[in-house]
Amino acid sequence: MGKTLAEKVWDAHVVRRAEGAPDLLYIDLHLVHEVTSPQAFEGLRLAGRQVRRPDLTLATEDHNTPTLDIDKPIADLTSRTQIDTLRRNCEDFGIRLHPLGDTEQGIVHVVGPQLGLTQPGMTVVCGDSHTSTHGAFGALAFGIGTSEVEHVLATQTLPLRPFKTMAINVEGKLRPGTTSKDIILAVIAKIGTGGGQGYVLEYRGEAIRSLSMEARMTICNMSIEAGARAGMIAPDETTFEYVQGRPHAPKGKEWDAALEYWKSLRTDDDAEFDTEVTIDAEELEPYVTWGTNPGQGLPLSSAVPDPASFAGEAERAAAERALEYMDLRPGTPLREITVDTVFIGSCTNGRIEDLRAAAEIVKGRRKADDVRVLVVPGSDRVRLQAESEGLDKIFTEFGAEWRFAGCSMCLGMNPDQLSPGERSASTSNRNFEGRQGKGGRTHLVSPLVAAATGVRGTLSSPADLDPTPLPSRDHEH
């Protein structure tokens, strides 16, 4: 029987296989950030261990970093301590670090692919659950805990048990106004936040094939929200084109060798998945979440659900709790929900294409009066690229705040937070209670919905907007 993509990548990295023990898997790339690494380095020091392969390790500062006044010392003392600790650890152990203010600084999952360090067929880990992002390249990429970070630092391997495999077939074509974010929100709504547990998801089908690399990353990024460890997409021409020419892409003969190998990285026709799920892209509408987990999502045209309509008691109770926290009443059309803040950014939707898509919508418009709009590029390179295209101007003329790169309001570890009771439309990946600030309420949306929501002040899609008040982009003033 043939193998799935995930099995191929797995098998190519087994250092040691023994009866009854997990496989020992080799790790090609280890990404490090300030939050989940200090205790791992502390562990190394306590045990007198070294970093085995600093040349397969890369660190960046992202979770704690401010997005304003980045040239000043970080005001929050604990944040500053974490950053300082990372800097000292990288220095002591010889690890390459892109600190705040460096052109290559940014969210770890934006930086890896952008540098060409993420390539097909690799194993990629990071002490961060959204490492699944890198699976968009046909890499086996997953988040690990701090003990595992220490383990990888010390040995460049991880003991792991094989995952089960699930095919997510997304057939048909996306309609205008819908994006890869809507695909993944629909997938999670369908299989649930625990539906992917124990699985590596492989996204397949026409709709996936036609997505850009960045859109594919958005999908793989949120695999973890379906409970899966990893999500993967088989590499194809789109992937190869994206990688080629990047700073760390193979060159010359190496490129040819790599390409030949990468082309073998697809699920064999006679391979079997443990589970298959099919979604019709043509039927998708823009999705938004109404509750406090990413599986509690619905098409924007629907209304807040009635908890009584849920089948299981646990689901009912969860929905009730969610509605109470979100301060929503059953039957309210989602389009009538007013937000205080729009956040465009994160490792899910903070890439250049996301910013372009949002800018396209807000261009020539003014934001709704009472809405705060925060645009935070996923990396400093994304910021520079956006500025060279004039996107920053479009956003600021719209009334949005244009910031420096980082995780920002995705998790509110820096000063970018919701106040208690505030409601956001956010392009990030988690709508958990308090995720974006204590008492904050989050609706997960695509960049298009975020932008349109910024215009109207209520959850909206671009289709809800009046025609642009200004001439189209050919007649720029």
Next chain:
Amino acid sequence: MDKFIRHTGVGVPLRYSNVDTDQIIPAVYLKRVSRTGFEDALFSAWRHDESFVLNHPSYRSGSVLVAGPDFGTGSSREHAVWALKDYGFKAVLSARFADIFRGNSGKQGLLTGELDQDDIERIWQVLEDAPGTEVTVDLEQREVRCAEIVAPMQVDDYTRWRLMEGLDDIGLTMRHIDEIADFEASRPSHKPRTLA
């Protein structure tokens, strides 16, 4: 790492499903750089609520958490495990755990035992009817005992062995360092490096 054979302690009924790691320990606490002292952070948002189970005097000294399904979902933060351990929990019982959380727990010697939801509900009932009741988590026998209830508990063989032996993962892997070096010698040269 201490060996875990069996443990008896006060059971705490946590009747929530989908307890994600943001609830176990909110992100603001992740700024610390130490490995201990996270007990105050555990369930910190909920602990402001007087009716929260850990605020009940009979449960305060609890060491066995009995939770709803899908415990530990969300972020990979290992701080969730440290917070539970620092508070004094030795074991968490649930019908289903998030993978990363379970992996993190095993490494830190916090036992995550899977029970049937029916058994969880029966234990909840006992713990609520008689707050302060002790629960015995027997890793050797793979069972949980509470009052009259004897419930089978699922833990995979490897984790069980490691916990019972108190073995540290890195030390185990270091035994195979030659195999790692052999593997490295045959890695394709087109794989990227971060340093020149």
